[in-house]
Amino acid sequence: MMTNIQAPYKEECYICGSTKIEFYKKIKGFSLLKCKKCNLKWVVNITEKEIIEFYDQNYFYSNSKMGYADYLADEKNHRRNAKSILHSVNKIKDLTKLKVLDVGCAMGFLLDEARRFKACDVYGVEVSNYAYAYAKSSLEIDVIHGELDSSHFASEFFDVVFLIGTIEHLLSPKKTLAIINRVLKSDGLLVITTIDTSGLFRLYSIKPPEHLFYFNHNNIVILLTKLGFKIIKIKPYFVSYYLHDLFHRLSEFFSFSFLEFVSGVIKRKMPNFYVKIPTNEMILIVKKIEEVEDL
Numbered sequence: 001m002m003t004n005i006q007a008p009y010k011e012e013c014y015i016c017g018s019t020k021i022e023f024y025k026k027i028k029g030f031s032l033l034k035c036k037k038c039n040l041k042w043v044v045n046i047t048e049k050e051i052i053e054f055y056d057q058n059y060f061y062s063n064s065k066m067g068y069a070d071y072l073a074d075e076k077n078h079r080r081n082a083k084s085i086l087h088s089v090n091k092i093k094d095l096t097k098l099k100v101l102d103v104g105c106a107m108g109f110l111l112d113e114a115r116r117f118k119a120c121d122v123y124g125v126e127v128s129n130y131a132y133a134y135a136k137s138s139l140e141i142d143v144i145h146g147e148l149d150s151s152h153f154a155s156e157f158f159d160v161v162f163l164i165g166t167i168e169h170l171l172s173p174k175k176t177l178a179i180i181n182r183v184l185k186s187d188g189l190l191v192i193t194t195i196d197t198s199g200l201f202r203l204y205s206i207k208p209p210e211h212l213f214y215f216n217h218n219n220i221v222i223l224l225t226k227l228g229f230k231i232i233k234i235k236p237y238f239v240s241y242y243l244h245d246l247f248h249r250l251s252e253f254f255s256f257s258f259l260e261f262v263s264g265v266i267k268r269k270m271p272n273f274y275v276k277i278p279t280n281e282m283i284l285i286v287k288k289i290e291e292v293e294d295l
């Protein structure tokens with residue numbers, strides 16, 4: 001069934017409920033609003049069908065400004081970042097043999113690392129058919145194809161849920177957070193990374209239909225608190241990049257082809273050189289403190 005989210009959110013801010021909202025931008029036919037009170041920017045006219053069509057195989061091998069240049073070629077790096085996140089979480093909660101869910105798990109590298117690291121019992125949800133098929137067949141991970149749905153898991157099933165670079169892609173973050181709240185055990189953790197529009201680096205592209213919500217470290221806390229979570233940790237997210245990939249991304253962001261040339265040289269001369277740098281993203285580790293009803 002197609003859902004159009006335009007209607008209910010036109011009158012007020014998706015997070016804080018303020019009516020002080022203004023038109024922000026129209027890109028590729030997608031309209032964004034901005035809340036003058038909490039600064040949330042979000043897309044108001046996209047359908048579920050448009051989202052699903054967007055995440056085909058091209059998303060993971062894209063020369064456009066969206067998606068990934070070559071997701072699988074960067075596998076080592078994705079795994080390195082996944083391990084870093086798992087170690088951070090493990091300091092707060094011993095992950096040994098816990099049940100974990102990754103919503104928007106892509107090809108399943110984080111889940112595979114969680115299995116290797118602490119023998120976690122792993123589950124994934126992934127909207128891209130291509131990524132889902134890879135995680136399922138190549139890594140033999142229990143992945144559901146589609147969006148997280150209320151019918152998928154029993155209440156209080158998981159110890160930890162991950163939303164890594166996923167929440168900004170969702171049609172309805174509130175709905176997904178409410179489901180996550182329900183499927184988490186009473187002291188379960190939720191780990192989120194997303195762009196912080198008021199963070200250390202305020203450079204980011206507005207790019208629907210890929211990114212639909214543009215949070216900052218204040219309004220995301222309001223959202224999470226409303227959905228029954230308490231913030232344990234929130235900080236800038238450091239990410240490892242291959243140096244050639246970093247130059248490739250900069251080249252795309254600034255539309256400056258010389259940087260792409262540099263990227264090519266680095267890729268030939270030192271393909272495995274990587275740097276860990278602060279990004280325009282934040283990482284949040286939050287705890288479920290109360291039950292909320294599924295929306």
Ligand SMILES: [Zn+2]
Nearest residue numbers: 013016035038
């Ligand atoms: Zn607001």
